[in-house]
Amino acid sequence: MSLKKAQFISGGKIIVKILEDHKVKYVFGLIGSATMELFDSLYNNKKIKFIDVKDERTGTHIADGYARASGKPGVIIAGQNGPGVTNLVTGIAQSYKAFSPVISLGGDTSSDHKGKDSFQEIDQDNLFIPITKKTFRINNILKIPQIFNDAFKLALSPRCGPIHINLPRNILSEKIFFKKYKKNIRYEINPPSRKKIKKIIKILIKYPKTIIIAGAGIKHSKKGRNEVCKLAKILNVPIVTSAGHGDIINYKEKLYLGQMGPRGNKVATKAVKDANLILALGTRLGFNSTFYSNKNINKKSKIIQIDIEKIALGRYFPVELSLCTDATTFTEIISKELLKIKDKDKNKDNKWTNNFILERKKFLFDRDANANMNSKPIFPSGIFKVLREILPSNSAITLDAGTLCLQATDMLNYSNSRSLFTPLDFGLVGFSFACGLGVKLAKPNSPVISLMGDGGFGMTVSEITTAVKYKINTITIIMNNNSWGAEKAYQRDYYNKRFIGTNLKNPPFHRIARLYGAIGFKVNKLSDLRIKLKKALKIKKPVIINVDVDPNSIYSFRKDSFEHKK
Incomplete structure (x- = not known):
């Protein structure tokens, strides 16, 4: 970046200038008093669209989905030091296990208050070191360009991964004359021997x-x-x-x-x-x-x-x-x-x-032939067959962890690269819907379908507001069996059906979707799912399809963990 004339601007403004220079298109975040200078610098920005989220964890999943689908860094701001920043941890850990180039920015206590047990102070540096490729704290406003340069380079250099930067309040508000800096995010790969x-x-x-x-x-x-x-x-x-x-x-x-x-x-x-x-x-x-x-x-x-x-x-x-x-x-x-x-x-x-x-x-033939199309409540294999038949070839799929989504892993058809997004080794529930919003922003011309269970969706329901507000029109299919299915399967198979903590009493998610301004459908038979799914693909709004799923269609995946119970 090279400004024609040096400008006397704040640390927050410098950061936004650098984000512009790195061609960041979206910044996700939840505002807090620790980063007011940074948010004010994003006001009416013509190059960066700010998308406010309802929770820092789900906001990080949105940034993660965007990063994986686009191959570009997903930037998330936790505006408040302490509790706002700690809310990032699950989402950053998820992106770390998925090798996703997420850059998280956390408001931090002022430099002169650090280590004095000030309001909302925790050790934010050591909190993120184990779950990032690198964690930075900016102690000098002059270091902002170099640290952000390093952050982008590290996030994108193989193997990709998240970077966290802690931003003390005083650094964001301090002003200096700022003219130019040397941008460098090139990395080298060893040639094969x-x-x-x-x-x-x-x-x-x-x-x-x-x-x-x-x-x-x-x-x-x-x-x-x-x-x-x-x-x-x-x-x-x-x-x-x-x-x-x-x-x-x-x-x-x-x-x-x-x-x-x-x-x-x-x-x-x-x-x-x-x-x-x-x-x-x-x-x-x-x-x-x-x-x-x-x-x-x-x-x-x-x-x-x-x-x-x-x-x-x-x-x-x-x-x-x-x-x-x-x-x-x-x-x-x-x-x-x-x-x-x-x-x-x-x-x-x-x-x-x-x-x-x-x-x-034969596997592909049997996958269709053996799909249970008559069960009521609906059996997952029937849902997967309907999806295979109806979804366009350019669709992108996001999945949660959990027994129903794990059954879906190789039951769907993927035509294009970067069209399947899962929690991978972190095994996270409450991921799919939020991730799908980020994927849709990266792939605006592709239908994005997010599959998840009722427990996982209950964790992220508030982000319907985000989808509606910013017209991020994904289709979410809730496979609703009123339970934490994976754990219930283990209790059924290894603990003599002593069910505790696994049965859920859910609100009508389709009605909640409507209250938020989205489209909500209730489905209890596959013929209706076909109709609603075809309709959803044409609707220019976020769609939530609440599907009654057979509660007995759960499966014990981690049998290796229960060999001691034989």
Whole structure:
């Protein structure tokens, strides 16, 4: 940024100028007295749209959804030091576990009051250090440009993640002459080692039952899916994706088997178990995909792991070879080198690959054929089939954690990259609706459908006001079984039906939606869901569809945690 003349402006104004220079389009936040200078600097801003939220936690989920869908930082302000800033913690922890480039700004006590047990004072620095890539506190107004430069660079450099900046009141109100600063957010990625490339090619050619596991490192690259599909076709090997990233590959891709692991589908999971060579691209082989267990990764399989983060390599499973580099760049190079080699696929077991292609086709057929379309209350598989039939191919889906949403993970169709958004390893409920608002702002021309249970929606209902006020027109489907379903399933299966704390008495969410100014529908049969969903796709308002779901359609996912109960 270069202003023609130096301006005598406040720290709050300098921050807004820097946000403009970084082309920040939206800032989310909840006002508080600690940051009045910052909010005043956003007043009538022509370049940045401020969206006020009802809670700092859900506001951070909105910023998280925007960041993941756009690939740009999502900026959230907690205006009040102390309680306002502590409300950020769950949302920032969620974005940390999802490697989402969220930048949170927290009002802080004045520098001369720090450490004196002043009003609403807590140690905000140490609060965020464990759940961010970096936490800053600005103690000198002259440091604002450098710290914000570093924040944007760190948030966006692989592996992405949240940054938190604490802003003392006096720094925001202090004024200096401000003219220019040097913007620098470039980062460098280590190029793949040519020596290791040659070794990897020899291994890829050698093993007959090879499978590619594609992770978020592929998803977040513009060329990622095309390069992975190209490599799979060169070798004639199947592709699976890590859990929560089913949108990496178009569901119609012939060699794509779906999401793997306990939260994926049985075909993809079986293929990973049966492979004798795993090429892991841009994935940590983390908990959601593997449960860190050889029940999900064949102990005898050789693993080649490519990831941008060195600590991830061989962290959970021993690897034959690893390479710390960008997974898409690596895949592109490998494909080019393989094309130079004759008979590169001579050792490949084409029958093995073709069998899994057929199993995938059968899985998709059975998914429709076995959907329960007649149950009343409605069964989740019926909801998922209706969604598969009606949703446009450019739709984006957000999910909560919980038993009903976990069933949805590989039951929906994803055509485009960055079209599935889940809590991933943080396993958070109360995420989907708010996240969907951020996704919609990033993808205004795509229908955004948020699935969640009644418990999770009850946590975030106040953000309906935000959706209505700013015309963020998403469709939220509440799968309402009047319970905390995951925990109730565990009580049913492992605690002799001693139900405590899991039954819910909910208000009529569809009526609440109408009171807020949104559209609310009540649905208790699938034929009505079809009608309401088609209607919702045409309505230019936020829509809440409250669906009665069979209370017995809950499922114990974390069986590994209850082996002691057998």
